Amino acid sequence: MEKLTSKQISLHLGNKHVLKNVSVTAHDGDFIGLIGPNGSGKSTWLKAVSGLVPYQNGSVTLKGKEITTYPTKDIAKMIGYVPQNTSLNFDFLVRDIVLMGRHPHIPRFGLESAIDYKIAEQAMQQTNIIHLAYRYANQLSGGQLQLVLIAKALAQETNILILDEPTSALDINRQLQVLGLLKQLTQKGVTIIAALHDLNLAARFCNQLVLLTNGAVLAAGTPETVLTSDHIYKSYDVHSSIRYDSLIRAYYVTALSHKTILTK
Numbered sequence: 001m002e003k004l005t006s007k008q009i010s011l012h013l014g015n016k017h018v019l020k021n022v023s024v025t026a027h028d029g030d031f032i033g034l035i036g037p038n039g040s041g042k043s044t045w046l047k048a049v050s051g052l053v054p055y056q057n058g059s060v061t062l063k064g065k066e067i068t069t070y071p072t073k074d075i076a077k078m079i080g081y082v083p084q085n086t087s088l089n090f091d092f093l094v095r096d097i098v099l100m101g102r103h104p105h106i107p108r109f110g111l112e113s114a115i116d117y118k119i120a121e122q123a124m125q126q127t128n129i130i131h132l133a134y135r136y137a138n139q140l141s142g143g144q145l146q147l148v149l150i151a152k153a154l155a156q157e158t159n160i161l162i163l164d165e166p167t168s169a170l171d172i173n174r175q176l177q178v179l180g181l182l183k184q185l186t187q188k189g190v191t192i193i194a195a196l197h198d199l200n201l202a203a204r205f206c207n208q209l210v211l212l213t214n215g216a217v218l219a220a221g222t223p224e225t226v227l228t229s230d231h232i233y234k235s236y237d238v239h240s241s242i243r244y245d246s247l248i249r250a251y252y253v254t255a256l257s258h259k260t261i262l263t264k
Ligand SMILES: Nc1ncnc2c1ncn2[C@@H]1O[C@H](COP(=O)(O)OP(=O)(O)OP(=O)(O)O)[C@@H](O)[C@H]1O
Pocket: 013, 014, 015, 016, 018, 036, 037, 038, 039, 040, 041, 042, 043, 044, 045
Protein backbone atom coordinates (compact mmCIF):
# COMPACT_ATOMS: atom_id res chain seq x y z
CA MET A 1 0.00 0.00 0.00
CA GLU A 2 1.15 3.55 -0.78
CA LYS A 3 2.20 5.19 2.45
CA LEU A 4 4.26 8.31 1.86
CA THR A 5 4.44 10.15 -1.43
CA SER A 6 6.49 13.12 -2.49
CA LYS A 7 4.99 14.42 -5.69
CA GLN A 8 7.02 16.94 -7.69
CA ILE A 9 8.12 18.84 -4.64
CA SER A 10 10.26 21.94 -5.04
CA LEU A 11 11.88 23.87 -2.26
CA HIS A 12 13.97 27.04 -2.06
CA LEU A 13 16.14 27.93 0.93
CA GLY A 14 17.18 31.56 0.69
CA ASN A 15 17.78 32.03 -2.99
CA LYS A 16 18.96 28.45 -3.51
CA HIS A 17 16.73 26.03 -5.40
CA VAL A 18 17.45 23.02 -3.15
CA LEU A 19 14.81 20.53 -4.35
CA LYS A 20 13.58 20.38 -7.94
CA ASN A 21 10.41 18.38 -8.65
CA VAL A 22 11.34 15.45 -6.44
CA SER A 23 8.91 12.54 -6.76
CA VAL A 24 9.26 9.39 -4.66
CA THR A 25 6.64 6.90 -3.50
CA ALA A 26 7.22 4.75 -0.43
CA HIS A 27 5.08 1.64 0.11
CA ASP A 28 4.55 -0.65 3.10
CA GLY A 29 7.74 -2.56 3.79
CA ASP A 30 9.96 -0.50 1.50
CA PHE A 31 13.53 0.22 2.56
CA ILE A 32 14.41 3.26 0.47
CA GLY A 33 18.01 4.40 0.41
CA LEU A 34 18.53 8.04 -0.45
CA ILE A 35 21.96 8.50 -1.95
CA GLY A 36 23.75 11.38 -3.65
CA PRO A 37 26.72 13.70 -3.18
CA ASN A 38 27.15 16.23 -0.37
CA GLY A 39 24.75 19.10 -0.77
CA SER A 40 22.49 17.25 -3.23
CA GLY A 41 19.42 17.83 -1.04
CA LYS A 42 19.05 14.54 0.86
CA SER A 43 18.60 16.03 4.36
CA THR A 44 16.31 18.74 3.05
CA TRP A 45 14.09 16.21 1.28
CA LEU A 46 13.97 13.98 4.38
CA LYS A 47 12.87 16.97 6.47
CA ALA A 48 10.28 17.98 3.86
CA VAL A 49 8.66 14.54 3.81
CA SER A 50 8.75 14.40 7.63
CA GLY A 51 6.74 17.62 7.77
CA LEU A 52 9.67 19.54 9.29
CA VAL A 53 10.36 22.07 6.53
CA PRO A 54 7.77 23.61 4.23
CA TYR A 55 8.06 23.13 0.48
CA GLN A 56 6.84 25.65 -2.07
CA ASN A 57 5.47 23.44 -4.84
CA GLY A 58 4.19 19.89 -5.18
CA SER A 59 2.73 17.76 -2.42
CA VAL A 60 3.68 15.29 0.28
CA THR A 61 0.94 12.85 1.15
CA LEU A 62 0.86 10.60 4.19
CA LYS A 63 -1.64 7.75 3.90
CA GLY A 64 -3.28 9.61 1.03
CA LYS A 65 -3.68 12.94 2.86
CA GLU A 66 -1.56 16.07 2.47
CA ILE A 67 0.97 16.05 5.34
CA THR A 68 0.37 19.73 6.16
CA THR A 69 -3.20 18.89 7.19
CA TYR A 70 -2.08 16.65 10.07
CA PRO A 71 -1.45 18.01 13.59
CA THR A 72 2.22 17.63 14.58
CA LYS A 73 1.40 15.03 17.24
CA ASP A 74 -0.42 12.87 14.68
CA ILE A 75 2.59 13.02 12.36
CA ALA A 76 4.81 11.97 15.30
CA LYS A 77 2.61 8.89 15.77
CA MET A 78 3.21 7.94 12.14
CA ILE A 79 6.75 9.13 11.35
CA GLY A 80 9.86 8.69 13.47
CA TYR A 81 12.64 11.02 12.32
CA VAL A 82 16.30 10.61 13.24
CA PRO A 83 18.37 13.70 12.40
CA GLN A 84 21.96 13.77 11.20
CA ASN A 85 24.90 14.48 13.58
CA THR A 86 22.97 15.60 16.61
CA SER A 87 24.86 16.84 19.61
CA LEU A 88 23.22 17.22 23.00
CA ASN A 89 24.01 19.92 25.50
CA PHE A 90 21.54 18.76 28.13
CA ASP A 91 22.39 16.29 30.86
CA PHE A 92 19.55 13.85 30.22
CA LEU A 93 19.90 10.19 31.02
CA VAL A 94 19.90 7.91 27.99
CA ARG A 95 16.81 6.14 29.31
CA ASP A 96 14.91 9.44 29.54
CA ILE A 97 15.86 10.42 25.99
CA VAL A 98 14.63 7.07 24.65
CA LEU A 99 11.47 7.50 26.72
CA MET A 100 10.87 10.83 24.93
CA GLY A 101 10.05 8.70 21.90
CA ARG A 102 6.83 7.77 23.74
CA HIS A 103 5.62 11.38 24.04
CA PRO A 104 3.29 11.34 21.01
CA HIS A 105 1.46 8.41 22.64
CA ILE A 106 1.08 9.96 26.10
CA PRO A 107 -2.04 12.07 26.75
CA ARG A 108 -1.51 15.76 27.48
CA PHE A 109 -0.54 16.26 31.15
CA GLY A 110 -0.23 12.46 31.44
CA LEU A 111 2.79 10.50 32.68
CA GLU A 112 4.67 7.61 31.14
CA SER A 113 3.12 4.25 32.01
CA ALA A 114 4.81 0.96 32.79
CA ILE A 115 4.20 0.01 29.14
CA ASP A 116 6.07 3.11 27.95
CA TYR A 117 9.04 2.17 30.14
CA LYS A 118 8.89 -1.38 28.79
CA ILE A 119 8.85 -0.20 25.17
CA ALA A 120 11.78 2.16 25.83
CA GLU A 121 13.71 -0.71 27.40
CA GLN A 122 13.00 -2.95 24.40
CA ALA A 123 14.25 -0.20 22.05
CA MET A 124 17.48 0.03 24.06
CA GLN A 125 17.85 -3.74 23.92
CA GLN A 126 17.27 -3.81 20.15
CA THR A 127 20.01 -1.23 19.66
CA ASN A 128 22.34 -2.82 22.22
CA ILE A 129 22.56 0.24 24.43
CA ILE A 130 20.83 -1.08 27.54
CA HIS A 131 24.16 -0.82 29.41
CA LEU A 132 24.11 2.93 28.71
CA ALA A 133 20.61 3.48 30.15
CA TYR A 134 21.82 5.40 33.20
CA ARG A 135 24.62 7.32 31.52
CA TYR A 136 24.25 10.99 30.63
CA ALA A 137 23.71 11.43 26.92
CA ASN A 138 26.06 14.41 26.71
CA GLN A 139 28.89 12.16 27.92
CA LEU A 140 28.54 9.56 25.16
CA SER A 141 30.62 8.96 22.07
CA GLY A 142 29.21 10.04 18.70
CA GLY A 143 28.28 6.48 17.74
CA GLN A 144 26.67 5.76 21.11
CA LEU A 145 24.58 8.91 20.80
CA GLN A 146 23.54 7.90 17.29
CA LEU A 147 22.26 4.58 18.69
CA VAL A 148 20.36 6.42 21.44
CA LEU A 149 18.54 8.54 18.87
CA ILE A 150 17.71 5.46 16.81
CA ALA A 151 16.38 3.79 19.98
CA LYS A 152 14.24 6.88 20.68
CA ALA A 153 12.74 6.64 17.19
CA LEU A 154 12.10 2.90 17.66
CA ALA A 155 10.35 3.63 20.98
CA GLN A 156 8.04 5.96 19.04
CA GLU A 157 6.65 2.80 17.38
CA THR A 158 5.82 4.50 14.10
CA ASN A 159 5.03 2.81 10.84
CA ILE A 160 7.50 5.01 8.98
CA LEU A 161 11.08 5.68 10.03
CA ILE A 162 13.07 8.42 8.33
CA LEU A 163 16.75 8.43 9.18
CA ASP A 164 19.43 10.87 8.07
CA GLU A 165 22.71 8.96 7.76
CA PRO A 166 21.90 6.65 10.70
CA THR A 167 25.15 4.69 10.45
CA SER A 168 27.59 7.55 9.78
CA ALA A 169 29.22 7.32 13.24
CA LEU A 170 28.97 3.54 13.69
CA ASP A 171 31.63 0.87 13.43
CA ILE A 172 31.18 -1.87 10.82
CA ASN A 173 29.61 -4.28 13.30
CA ARG A 174 27.03 -1.77 14.52
CA GLN A 175 26.34 -0.59 10.96
CA LEU A 176 25.28 -4.14 10.09
CA GLN A 177 23.30 -4.50 13.32
CA VAL A 178 21.34 -1.29 12.81
CA LEU A 179 20.64 -1.82 9.11
CA GLY A 180 19.73 -5.45 9.81
CA LEU A 181 17.31 -4.30 12.49
CA LEU A 182 15.71 -1.77 10.13
CA LYS A 183 15.43 -4.46 7.46
CA GLN A 184 13.68 -6.74 9.95
CA LEU A 185 11.16 -3.97 10.65
CA THR A 186 10.33 -3.75 6.93
CA GLN A 187 9.24 -7.38 7.11
CA LYS A 188 6.53 -6.24 9.55
CA GLY A 189 5.38 -3.60 7.04
CA VAL A 190 7.33 -0.66 8.49
CA THR A 191 8.63 1.71 5.80
CA ILE A 192 12.23 2.86 6.16
CA ILE A 193 13.70 5.82 4.32
CA ALA A 194 17.36 6.50 5.05
CA ALA A 195 19.99 8.80 3.62
CA LEU A 196 23.15 6.74 3.27
CA HIS A 197 26.59 7.71 2.03
CA ASP A 198 27.81 4.13 1.87
CA LEU A 199 26.60 2.92 -1.53
CA ASN A 200 27.46 -0.67 -0.71
CA LEU A 201 25.41 -0.77 2.47
CA ALA A 202 22.60 0.95 0.56
CA ALA A 203 22.78 -1.68 -2.19
CA ARG A 204 22.83 -4.48 0.34
CA PHE A 205 19.94 -3.47 2.59
CA CYS A 206 17.58 -1.32 0.50
CA ASN A 207 15.04 -2.60 -2.01
CA GLN A 208 14.82 0.84 -3.65
CA LEU A 209 17.39 3.58 -4.15
CA VAL A 210 16.84 7.21 -5.03
CA LEU A 211 19.88 9.03 -6.38
CA LEU A 212 19.63 12.77 -5.83
CA THR A 213 21.91 15.11 -7.71
CA ASN A 214 21.71 18.91 -7.54
CA GLY A 215 18.31 18.66 -5.87
CA ALA A 216 16.75 16.45 -8.56
CA VAL A 217 16.24 12.70 -8.90
CA LEU A 218 18.87 11.40 -11.30
CA ALA A 219 17.78 7.77 -10.97
CA ALA A 220 15.34 5.74 -8.89
CA GLY A 221 14.54 2.03 -8.70
CA THR A 222 16.22 -1.16 -7.60
CA PRO A 223 19.91 -1.02 -6.59
CA GLU A 224 20.76 -2.81 -9.82
CA THR A 225 19.18 -0.14 -12.01
CA VAL A 226 20.37 2.86 -9.99
CA LEU A 227 23.96 1.82 -9.30
CA THR A 228 25.43 1.99 -12.77
CA SER A 229 28.83 3.46 -13.63
CA ASP A 230 27.08 6.02 -15.79
CA HIS A 231 24.80 7.27 -12.98
CA ILE A 232 27.66 7.30 -10.49
CA TYR A 233 29.84 9.29 -12.86
CA LYS A 234 27.06 11.78 -13.62
CA SER A 235 26.26 12.21 -9.94
CA TYR A 236 29.58 11.92 -8.09
CA ASP A 237 32.01 12.68 -10.92
CA VAL A 238 33.94 9.54 -10.13
CA HIS A 239 34.66 6.48 -12.23
CA SER A 240 33.54 3.24 -10.65
CA SER A 241 33.46 -0.48 -11.09
CA ILE A 242 30.25 -2.30 -10.16
CA ARG A 243 29.93 -6.01 -9.69
CA TYR A 244 27.59 -8.47 -8.08
CA ASP A 245 28.93 -10.02 -4.90
CA SER A 246 27.35 -13.46 -4.59
CA LEU A 247 28.50 -13.81 -0.97
CA ILE A 248 26.35 -10.92 0.25
CA ARG A 249 23.96 -11.17 -2.73
CA ALA A 250 24.21 -7.49 -3.52
CA TYR A 251 25.84 -5.09 -5.97
CA TYR A 252 29.14 -3.68 -4.87
CA VAL A 253 30.60 -0.37 -6.00
CA THR A 254 34.30 0.34 -6.04
CA ALA A 255 35.16 3.98 -6.63
CA LEU A 256 38.20 4.29 -8.88
CA SER A 257 40.38 7.34 -8.53
CA HIS A 258 41.31 9.30 -11.63
CA LYS A 259 44.85 8.11 -11.00
CA THR A 260 43.69 4.50 -11.23
CA ILE A 261 42.08 5.24 -14.58
CA LEU A 262 45.21 6.95 -15.90
CA THR A 263 47.57 4.16 -14.88
CA LYS A 264 45.41 1.39 -16.23
N1 LIG B 1 19.21 27.13 5.54
C1 LIG B 1 19.75 27.06 4.34
N2 LIG B 1 19.85 28.16 3.53
C2 LIG B 1 20.37 28.08 2.29
N3 LIG B 1 20.85 26.94 1.75
C3 LIG B 1 20.79 25.84 2.49
C4 LIG B 1 20.23 25.83 3.82
N4 LIG B 1 20.31 24.56 4.30
C5 LIG B 1 20.87 23.82 3.33
N5 LIG B 1 21.17 24.58 2.26
C6 LIG B 1 21.77 24.14 1.00
O1 LIG B 1 20.89 23.19 0.42
C7 LIG B 1 21.65 22.20 -0.28
C8 LIG B 1 21.20 20.82 0.16
O2 LIG B 1 21.58 20.61 1.51
P1 LIG B 1 21.30 19.23 2.23
O3 LIG B 1 21.76 19.36 3.63
O4 LIG B 1 19.89 18.87 1.98
O5 LIG B 1 22.25 18.26 1.40
P2 LIG B 1 22.66 16.74 1.68
O6 LIG B 1 22.50 16.02 0.40
O7 LIG B 1 21.93 16.21 2.85
O8 LIG B 1 24.21 16.91 2.01
P3 LIG B 1 25.21 16.02 2.93
O9 LIG B 1 25.42 14.72 2.21
O10 LIG B 1 26.46 16.84 2.93
O11 LIG B 1 24.60 15.85 4.29
C9 LIG B 1 23.12 22.49 0.00
O12 LIG B 1 23.67 23.17 -1.11
C10 LIG B 1 23.09 23.39 1.21
O13 LIG B 1 24.17 24.29 1.19
